[in-house]
Amino acid sequence: MPERKQVLLRLDPAVHDAIARWAAAELRSTNAQIEFMLRRALSEAGRMPSNAAGMRGRGRPARVEPEEATDER
Template identity: 75%
Template structure:
């Protein structure tokens, strides 16, 4: 049996234009899409808060 493919969740996100601009610049500096940069930032925040997902 093969494992089912995990589909990413879609979320509508409203951002202050200044935050969007800052994330867009950060993403460009890191050669990432804005979406990937937001996910990266969320993962960092979860890790810092001690709430990162523990995968098996």
């Protein structure tokens, strides 16, 4: 997956608070909620790029157990 873009976004504090509350209710981070809202708006406007990667699932990524080290001597 290509590296994700970082964007500085300036928001009215009341708008940020409303998004943060909505995100908490949906069990998302504020950042994920903003991306969710932007993707939905793009889809509804028929402007979602066909090559856009899907959103990452909710919550922490699954834990990957390290492979057991073999101690061959």
